[in-house]
Amino acid sequence: MHLEVNNLYKRFPTRRGSLLALDNINLHIEEGEFVCAVGASGSGKSTLLRLIAGLEMPSSGEILVDREPVRGPGSDRGMVFQNYTLYPWMTVAKNVGFGLKLQGISASERRDRVAYYLEIVGLSQFAHALPNELSGGMKQRVAIARALASRPKILLMDEPFGALDVQTKEIMQQFLLQIWEQTGTTILTITHDVEEAVFLSERIYVLSARPGRVREQIKIELPGERTQAMRRSPAFQQYKYRIMGLLRGEEECDEMPLAV
Numbered sequence: 001m002h003l004e005v006n007n008l009y010k011r012f013p014t015r016r017g018s019l020l021a022l023d024n025i026n027l028h029i030e031e032g033e034f035v036c037a038v039g040a041s042g043s044g045k046s047t048l049l050r051l052i053a054g055l056e057m058p059s060s061g062e063i064l065v066d067r068e069p070v071r072g073p074g075s076d077r078g079m080v081f082q083n084y085t086l087y088p089w090m091t092v093a094k095n096v097g098f099g100l101k102l103q104g105i106s107a108s109e110r111r112d113r114v115a116y117y118l119e120i121v122g123l124s125q126f127a128h129a130l131p132n133e134l135s136g137g138m139k140q141r142v143a144i145a146r147a148l149a150s151r152p153k154i155l156l157m158d159e160p161f162g163a164l165d166v167q168t169k170e171i172m173q174q175f176l177l178q179i180w181e182q183t184g185t186t187i188l189t190i191t192h193d194v195e196e197a198v199f200l201s202e203r204i205y206v207l208s209a210r211p212g213r214v215r216e217q218i219k220i221e222l223p224g225e226r227t228q229a230m231r232r233s234p235a236f237q238q239y240k241y242r243i244m245g246l247l248r249g250e251e252e253c254d255e256m257p258l259a260v
C-alpha cells in the first residue's frame with residue numbers, strides 16, 4: 001500500500017466567495033506506517049480525510065492509492081469517525097458484517113471474519129449485544145472491527161477518540177497500537193490532540209490553520225515501548241511542545257518550557 005497526495009487544493013463555495021480549505025498539500029504514507037495529521041480547528045483535517053476517503057473531490061491535485069487515482073469511496077480505505085456510526089437496531093456482529101454483505105462476501109466467510117475481528121477488539125462476548133448496551137469505548141472498538149473486517153489497505157480515522165473521556169481515550173490509544181502491531185494495517189489518523197498524535201505516530205504532519213498547509217513533517221523516534229509512563233518522559237514532552245509551538249505559529253519552539 002502506498003498513499004500519495006500531490007499538490008492537493010480544496011476550495012468550498014460560500015456566500016462570501018470561495019474558501020480555500022487546503023492549500024497545496026503534499027504527503028505520503030508507506031505500507032504499514034502509522035501516521036497522524038495534527039492541526040487546529042479549521043486546518044482542513046476532516047476535509048483532507050474526506051478527500052482521501054473519496055467522499056469529496058479535490059479542486060485540483062491528485063490522491064493516489066497504489067498509484068491509482070481516488071475517484072470515490074472504496075473498500076480499500078476503511079473509515080472510523082469520531083461519533084459512533086453504528087446501526088442501533090443491528091447487533092454488534094451484524095454491524096461488523098454489514099459492509100461485507102454489501103461487498104457480496106459469502107455468509108460463512110462473513111461469520112469467520114466477524115468472529116476474528118471481534119476477537120481482535122476483545123468483544124467476542126458482545127457479538128449479540130445492541131450498540132446502546134455498550135460504553136463509548138466499546139462502540140468505537142466495534143467501529144474499528146467493522147472497518148478492519150473489509151481488510152482495507154489503509155484505515156482512515158477522523159478524531160476517533162475525540163468523544164471519549166481522558167482515561168478511556170488513553171486505554172483506546174494503547175489498544176489501537178496493539179491492533180496496529182497485530183494486523184500490520186496502515187493507519188492515517190487526524191486529530192487536534194497533540195499528545196495523542198505523539199503517542200500513536202511514527203510520523204506526524206503538522207498542518208497550519210486556514211488555509212490548511214503542511215507546516216512540517218516530524219518523525220517520532222521514542223525509545224522502547226509506548227506505555228502510559230512514556231508520556232511523562234522528557235523526549236515525549238519535547239515532541240509535544242515542539243508541535244504545540246508549530247501550531248501556535250512559532251518557528252522556534254523546540255525547547256521545553258521550564259515549568260510545565
Ligand SMILES: Nc1ncnc2c1ncn2[C@@H]1O[C@H](COP(=O)(O)OP(=O)(O)OP(=O)(O)O)[C@@H](O)[C@H]1O
Nearest residue numbers: 012013021039040041042043044045046047048192
Ligand atoms: N462543505 C463545506 N462548505 C463550505 N466550507 C466548508 C465545508 N467543509 C469544510 N469547510 C470549511 O473548510 C475549513 C476546514 O474545515 P474542516 O472541517 O476540514 O477543518 P478541521 O481541521 O477538521 O476542523 P475541526 O477540527 O474543527 O473539525 C473550515 O473553514 C470549514 O468551515
